[in-house]
Amino acid sequence: MLIVAENINIRNTKIGTSMRERNSEPIIELAKSLKDAGANYLDINIGPGTKGGPELIKWLVTSIQEKVDIPLCLDTKNIEAMKAGLEVHKGRAIINSTDGSEEQMNKVMPLAKEFNAAIIGLTLDESGIPRDENERFQIAFNIMTKATEYGISPEDLYIDPIILPVSGMQDQVNYAIESIKMFSQLSDPPPKTIVGLSNISQSSPPELRSLLNRTLLIMLACNGLSAAIADSLDKELMTVLKTYDILTNKVLYAHSYLD
Amino acid sequence: MLIVAENINIRNTKIGTSMRERNSEPIIELAKSLKDAGANYLDINIGPGTKGGPELIKWLVTSIQEKVDIPLCLDTKNIEAMKAGLEVHKGRAIINSTDGSEEQMNKVMPLAKEFNAAIIGLTLDESGIPRDENERFQIAFNIMTKATEYGISPEDLYIDPIILPVSGMQDQVNYAIESIKMFSQLSDPPPKTIVGLSNISQSSPPELRSLLNRTLLIMLACNGLSAAIADSLDKELMTVLKTYDILTNKVLYAHSYLD
Numbered sequence: 200m201l202i203v204a205e206n207i208n209i210r211n212t213k214i215g216t217s218m219r220e221r222n223s224e225p226i227i228e229l230a231k232s233l234k235d236a237g238a239n240y241l242d243i244n245i246g247p248g249t250k251g252g253p254e255l256i257k258w259l260v261t262s263i264q265e266k267v268d269i270p271l272c273l274d275t276k277n278i279e280a281m282k283a284g285l286e287v288h289k290g291r292a293i294i295n296s297t298d299g300s301e302e303q304m305n306k307v308m309p310l311a312k313e314f315n316a317a318i319i320g321l322t323l324d325e326s327g328i329p330r331d332e333n334e335r336f337q338i339a340f341n342i343m344t345k346a347t348e349y350g351i352s353p354e355d356l357y358i359d360p361i362i363l364p365v366s367g368m369q370d371q372v373n374y375a376i377e378s379i380k381m382f383s384q385l386s387d388p389p390p391k392t393i394v395g396l397s398n399i400s401q402s403s404p405p406e407l408r409s410l411l412n413r414t415l416l417i418m419l420a421c422n423g424l425s426a427a428i429a430d431s432l433d434k435e436l437m438t439v440l441k442t443y444d445i446l447t448n449k450v451l452y453a454h455s456y457l458d
Numbered sequence: 459m460l461i462v463a464e465n466i467n468i469r470n471t472k473i474g475t476s477m478r479e480r481n482s483e484p485i486i487e488l489a490k491s492l493k494d495a496g497a498n499y500l501d502i503n504i505g506p507g508t509k510g511g512p513e514l515i516k517w518l519v520t521s522i523q524e525k526v527d528i529p530l531c532l533d534t535k536n537i538e539a540m541k542a543g544l545e546v547h548k549g550r551a552i553i554n555s556t557d558g559s560e561e562q563m564n565k566v567m568p569l570a571k572e573f574n575a576a577i578i579g580l581t582l583d584e585s586g587i588p589r590d591e592n593e594r595f596q597i598a599f600n601i602m603t604k605a606t607e608y609g610i611s612p613e614d615l616y617i618d619p620i621i622l623p624v625s626g627m628q629d630q631v632n633y634a635i636e637s638i639k640m641f642s643q644l645s646d647p648p649p650k651t652i653v654g655l656s657n658i659s660q661s662s663p664p665e666l667r668s669l670l671n672r673t674l675l676i677m678l679a680c681n682g683l684s685a686a687i688a689d690s691l692d693k694e695l696m697t698v699l700k701t702y703d704i705l706t707n708k709v710l711y712a713h714s715y716l717d
Contacts, residue, residue, distance in 0.1 A: 365704060369711045399705075404713050414701040417673060421680035442673040445624060446658075452628045454663050 200416075200440060201426035203272045203293070204238035205397060207263075209246045218245065218255060223262040230267045237440075238431040240293060241267075243284070244274040252280030260287050272319075272428070278306050285314040292316040295428075296359065299324040299338035301345075308349040317355040319393055320346070322378070328361060335360050335378035336385075343385050353386045357393040357426060364401040365411060372399065372415070379422045391425035413439045459675075459699060460685035462531050462552070463497035464656060466522075468505040477504065477514060482521040489526045496699075497690040499552060500526075502543070503533040511539030519546050531578075531687070537565050544573040551575040554687075555618065558583040558597035560604075567608040576614040578652055579605070581637070587620060594619050594637035595644075602644050612645045616652040616685060623660040624670060631658065631674070638681045650684035672698045 206229060209215045217225045230241055241263065245255055252275060260271060272293040273284040285292055296319035297307035304320075311318040320342035322335040329335045339358045346356050360375040360382070375394070383389045399415050400408035413436045416427060420443055431437060438457060444450040465488060468474045476484045489500055500522065504514055511534060519530060531552040532543040544551055555578035556566035563579075570577040579601035581594040588594045598617045605615050619634040619641070634653070642648045658674050659667040672695045675686060679702055690696060697716060703709040 365711050366713065369704070369707055372705050373707050407713070407716070410697065410701055411705070414676060414698055415705055417676045418680050418702070418705060421677050438669065439673055442669055443677070445628070446631050446670070446674055446677060448628055448632050452624050454625070454666070457666070 200420055200424065200443075201239045201393075202237060202431050202437075202440070203240040203242050203393070203426060203428040204233040204236075204431040205242050205244075205395070205428045206233055206430060206432060207241055207259075208244040208274075210244070218259065221258060223258075226259070227263060227266045230263050230269070233431050234267055234269050236431045236434075237437050238269070240270050240272045242272040242274050242295060242428055244295075245277075245280065246275070248275040248277035248280040252277040253283035256280045256284035257287050260284050264289050278310075281307070282310055285310060285316060288314070288316075293357070294318040296321050297342070298322075299342050304342065304345045308345060308351060311346075311351050311355065312349050317357060317391075318346070318351065319357045319359055320390075321359045322361055328363070329374075332374040332378040332381060335374065336381045339378070339382050339385060339390070343390055346390075353388055353390040356390040358382050358385075358390050359393050359395065362394045362396065362398040362415070364403070365399050366402045376418060376422055379419060379424055383423055392423065393426040393428065394419060394424065396427045396429040409433050409435050412436055416440065417443055459679055459683065459702075460498045460652075461496060461690050461696075461699070462499040462501050462652070462685060462687040463492040463495075463690040464501050464503075464654070464687045465492055465689060465691060466500055466518075467503040467533075469503070477518065480517060482517075485518070486522060486525045489522050489528070492690050493526055493528050495690045495693075496696050497528070499529050499531045501531040501533050501554060501687055503554075504536075504539065505534070507534040507536035507539040511536040512542035515539045515543040516546050519543050523548050537569075540566070541569055544569060544575060547573070547575075552616070553577040555580050556601070557581075558601050563601065563604045567604060567610060570605075570610050570614065571608050576616060576650075577605070577610065578616045578618055579649075580618045581620055587622070588633075591633045591636040591640060594633065595640045598637070598641050598644060598649070602649055605649075612647055612649040615649040617641050617644075617649050618652050618654065621653045621655065621657040621674070623662070624658050625661045635677060635681055638678060638683055642682055651682065652685040652687065653678060653683065655686045655688040668692050668694050671695055675699065676702055 270290040272295045274295040294316050297303045298321045322338040324338050360378040363371040379392050396412050400411040445452050529549040531554050533554040553575050556562045557580045581597040583597050619637040622630040638651050655671050659670040704711050
């Protein structure tokens with residue numbers, strides 16, 4: 200399971216301030232600790248990025264990659280900023296994201312092709328959030344078809360079935376899980392899959408969040424999930440994931456496997 | 459998921475002493491706390507029960523059921539003791555267990571029919587522990603066939619794929635999980651499934667045991683497991699299971715769902 204750390208986010212007060220002040224030290228420190236905790240990618244969320252987005256993301260990508268050897272998942276709705284970030288990124292970036300609307304796909308997918316980046320496709324479109332697993336599958340199919348048109352291979356496409364908060368939209372959890380199984384039928388090889396894991400526990404009490412997140416992660420892993428955008432500083436989450444890798448024989452068991 | 463508490467076991471020093479001294483108080487106290495912690499059944503393990511097995515199990519079953527309203531899973535290799543226990547048991551007992559050998563099945567299955575009890579069928583036979591999921595399926599098929607001969611319905615049969623310690627037999631975990639999926643193809647309706655969950659962490663360090671147990675439980679639940687013999691006093695285990703029930707929409711979410 201690929202873990203994309205969710206933590207470098209402009210909405211985080213400390214990190215947001217560091218971004219605005221171009222103070223790289225706290226961000227680099229966080230990036231290092233995320234990598235040490237087991238993250239494979241770092242999500243770099245600059246928000247809408249309407250004001251100075253391209254310049255901010257360039258500074259962020261170069262500052263981080265100068266000091267930490269890790270690929271990034273560029274997270275902005277600003278297409279100019281996305282392009283600017285990809286131009287300076289070293290290695291294989293992930294574009295976060297396009298949805299399934301024609302307009303967005305035609306804007307974002309050419310960047311994936313041009314910069315040889317992977318891309319996240321959210322199963323959302325003009326009609327909003329899908330109501331069940333079938334609507335998710337239909338949008339995933341559209342994304343897949345469009346990606347093929349742009350010459351993006353299924354292995355570079357991460358379909359996101361949209362995890363919604365269990366508090367309020369409880370029946371949607373099953374639909375999201377079910378759709379992950381269905382996506383494996385889209386092509387051979389199938390597209391990859393990804394979720395924004397912490398969405399599940401949005402608006403749940405703080406003491407429940409890690410428990411909900413980590414239980415769902417195992418359930419998704421059992422259903423074939425390829426990647427998760429998650430809090431890699433959550434020790435219990437990473438511990439459960441290591442245990443999953445042991446129990447599925449992906450990593451050799453040793454009494455010290457958590458160390 | 460049906461939880462059969464594993465804790466009333468003659469190998470437990472305190473409980474073993476209470477059994478031998480016919481001191482029911484500590485056993486009843488434990489039984490109550492197991493039920494309060496969420497157990498649906500209590501496994502009553504009297505070991506081989508070669509000396510005075512029938513009398514011991516009669517005393518145990520009546521002592522517990524006099525004070526605690528819960529059905530029991532009678533766990534002994536002594537067929538006379540099993541029969542004696544079933545004679546005094548109130549409600550629907552589970553027989554723990556038969557393996558897939560002709561001799562054992564012909565001894566134990568008639569008791570299930572006679573006393574209208576459910577029965578656990580271990581996927582073990584004369585040739586020992588199965589090597590992979592296919593051998594497990596073959597033995598399960600034999601058990602299923604024999605149960606049908608004895609007029610035992612698939613819903614009263616719990617097939618146990620034999621969980622082996624991850625420390626030492628790591629590759630067997632996948633086989634056991636895979637076989638649970640396969641058992642659902644045995645009949646329509648399919649037989650139920652059960653595991654001895656704590657086996658997975660036998661000979662792992664104490665600080666890893668609950669983590670291994672609870673991670674495996676979610677993985678098995680995702681693959682359709684019906685029941686687990688487990689430590690219902692393990693709070694983290696029961697908490698993860700409640701969370702699974704929430705995420706699969708079996709229980710309505712409330713911020714207080716753990717209370």
